[in-house]
Amino acid sequence: MFDLDKWQEITAALKKNKLRTILTGLGVMFGILILVTLLGIGRGFQNNIQSSLGNFATNSTVFWVEKTTKAYKGLPRNRSYQFTNDDLEVLKRSIPELQDIAPDINGWSGNATNNTFREDKKGNFRIKGTSPEMNNVNPVEVTAGRFINQNDLKEFRKVITIGPRVQELMFEKDEDPIGQYLKVNGIYFRIIGTIKPLSRNMGMRDDVLQMPFTTLQQLYNQGDKFRVFLATAKVGESVADLEDKIFEILARRHSIHPDDRQAIGNFNIAKMFNKIFGLFNSIGFLFWVIGFGVLLTGIIGVSNIMHVVVKERTKELGIKRAIGARPREVVGQIINEAVFLTTFAGFWGLVLGVLIVEGIGKMTEGDPNPQILNPYVDINVAFIALGVLVLFGVLAGLLPAQRAIRIKPVDALRYE
Amino acid sequence: MIRLQNIHKSYITGTNKLHVLKGIDLHIKEGELVSIMGSSGSGKSTLLNILGLLDNHDEGVYTLNQEEIKAMSETKAAKLRNNLLGFVFQSFNLISFKNAMENVALPLYYQKVARKKRNKTALEYLDKMGLKDWAEHMPNELSGGQKQRVAIARSIITQPKIILADEPTGALDSATSVEVMNLLKEINQSGITVIIVTHENDIAHMTDRIINLKDGRIESIIENNKINSKETIRVPQE
Numbered sequence: 001m002f003d004l005d006k007w008q009e010i011t012a013a014l015k016k017n018k019l020r021t022i023l024t025g026l027g028v029m030f031g032i033l034i035l036v037t038l039l040g041i042g043r044g045f046q047n048n049i050q051s052s053l054g055n056f057a058t059n060s061t062v063f064w065v066e067k068t069t070k071a072y073k074g075l076p077r078n079r080s081y082q083f084t085n086d087d088l089e090v091l092k093r094s095i096p097e098l099q100d101i102a103p104d105i106n107g108w109s110g111n112a113t114n115n116t117f118r119e120d121k122k123g124n125f126r127i128k129g130t131s132p133e134m135n136n137v138n139p140v141e142v143t144a145g146r147f148i149n150q151n152d153l154k155e156f157r158k159v160i161t162i163g164p165r166v167q168e169l170m171f172e173k174d175e176d177p178i179g180q181y182l183k184v185n186g187i188y189f190r191i192i193g194t195i196k197p198l199s200r201n202m203g204m205r206d207d208v209l210q211m212p213f214t215t216l217q218q219l220y221n222q223g224d225k226f227r228v229f230l231a232t233a234k235v236g237e238s239v240a241d242l243e244d245k246i247f248e249i250l251a252r253r254h255s256i257h258p259d260d261r262q263a264i265g266n267f268n269i270a271k272m273f274n275k276i277f278g279l280f281n282s283i284g285f286l287f288w289v290i291g292f293g294v295l296l297t298g299i300i301g302v303s304n305i306m307h308v309v310v311k312e313r314t315k316e317l318g319i320k321r322a323i324g325a326r327p328r329e330v331v332g333q334i335i336n337e338a339v340f341l342t343t344f345a346g347f348w349g350l351v352l353g354v355l356i357v358e359g360i361g362k363m364t365e366g367d368p369n370p371q372i373l374n375p376y377v378d379i380n381v382a383f384i385a386l387g388v389l390v391l392f393g394v395l396a397g398l399l400p401a402q403r404a405i406r407i408k409p410v411d412a413l414r415y416e
Numbered sequence: 417m418i419r420l421q422n423i424h425k426s427y428i429t430g431t432n433k434l435h436v437l438k439g440i441d442l443h444i445k446e447g448e449l450v451s452i453m454g455s456s457g458s459g460k461s462t463l464l465n466i467l468g469l470l471d472n473h474d475e476g477v478y479t480l481n482q483e484e485i486k487a488m489s490e491t492k493a494a495k496l497r498n499n500l501l502g503f504v505f506q507s508f509n510l511i512s513f514k515n516a517m518e519n520v521a522l523p524l525y526y527q528k529v530a531r532k533k534r535n536k537t538a539l540e541y542l543d544k545m546g547l548k549d550w551a552e553h554m555p556n557e558l559s560g561g562q563k564q565r566v567a568i569a570r571s572i573i574t575q576p577k578i579i580l581a582d583e584p585t586g587a588l589d590s591a592t593s594v595e596v597m598n599l600l601k602e603i604n605q606s607g608i609t610v611i612i613v614t615h616e617n618d619i620a621h622m623t624d625r626i627i628n629l630k631d632g633r634i635e636s637i638i639e640n641n642k643i644n645s646k647e648t649i650r651v652p653q654e
Contacts, residue, residue, distance in 0.1 A: 004531060005518075005525055005531070008513075008514075008518075012513035016513075315509075316511060316512075319509045319510075319511065320511075320522070320526075321490075321494060321497075322468070322470060322497060322503050322509075323497065323498065323502075323503065323522060323523045323526070323570065323571075324494055324495070324497050324498025324499075324523050324526040324527070324574070325494060325526050326490070326491045326494040326495065326526070327490045327491055327494070328491070329526065405490060408470070408471055408472075409470040409471075410465045410470040410471040413470065413505075413509070
């Protein structure tokens, strides 16, 4: 490996036509650069999607009220209705496969004007009614204090948890918000916890204010009604089956025709998740294929150049064979050159690729709504890529090398 | 040392078959200084290539150093060339990106001799050729005679049994030709068999034996003592 003569041979051969060597090297370099960059960006896409899906329960389904489309039991079609808190109890009681069920209620955001005040601070925040069950379906991380519990719901307590953006705007850096009060739409709420959203689904954002959904219903005169809820199936249970059972019970309770599926809006989130994951796997695969293809083009370039190099050096190789170079030494020398060229160029491609990916990461770091999140190059992928390069370098050299020893020494010596 | 029996060699170019060697019988003893003469196309270079294992014969028996040379692997041939034979070419055939010392040392590289040791040996051989001061020079900085002396040093560094020289003076002026011939004679006197292919009479006449080839056959063999007794000299005309 560190035989000076070998290195001398390699550098002498590659220096002979510097421009050609550089161009060939560039081919390989761009190949690996594109491969690495694509994989890094692909990883960033995936991270972004995964973070926006967050810890959102994947085996979940969402229901919402629509208008009936069929007349039933003397009631006309095109009738509106709303879910009630009793529905939740009945569903919980009668469907064993049901893991969690949680209404999703949004509060009045004050028509884009400020809805929240504290001393001289004010802000416009997203108000959501929540429940401990909701935190199983669309979870948040409690960073201080506690989350809303069943007693808060039962007693219609005026308590809230606040997102990081709310804390940032309504409090000084060194202030502890727990136990403090915020005036939301004219009513004082005590802060019981600070939270961080773990997903960005169903309107979950950093500027969220969560209160018990019962409190929200009461304050906004919604009684025990709501329009949207999320439900999850127990582990191993089919979400589609769960949906059928929920529909059946709700239809009965709200006098909806058993065939009027359009009366209750429903979306299988589990299915969507599978589609998204499938999509990202395909994109990832596509990135591999493209990157690999570009890399292969570079490698073929190297093989091509090695062919030319071998041809040019036929006579030199003939001389060496005349004075005792064995075929494996001739082959070894050519392969050394090819491997050196591919690995050297590939290494720089790898370094540049990693830098580019890091640069993209830096650029998107401060973006609150990024398309790419934390792109990075897997160290294993990098090593695999380098390994593949060395292997391909060998292959790129092998064919021309075979050619070099196939011709008889006497013909090689005569070659001009 | 070398025994050839009924050696045939032909080249096929397209549909044409060119019969170059048409049954060569030859015996060269150890320590001889022999020249092979003939006009171009007589097959003298082909014969030398076969002797040097750079090419294979089609038919006949070639015995080199008591070993019959048959179809053998390139690896084996390379080893024999490295250990047993040394080549001197008309066009010197030095490696252009290696300096004189490295060129001389190259055969030892293939014997896996350590770098320091082989460079030291190469210097000794260059010294013998009077080229010690030129050790670090690249081939393109040397004159023709110097290049050929480097090539000769390279050919003998492995202490081979046979030196095969293909027109060693073909690219040199007459004064340097004589120098080179004297070197080859010295080498011969140290016990190494030297075979020179040439078409120059005066070069051939400096050897012990002249083998005249014509149309792929040995036309005549002239022994040294007869060369020196004027009446028997028969010089083939080009």
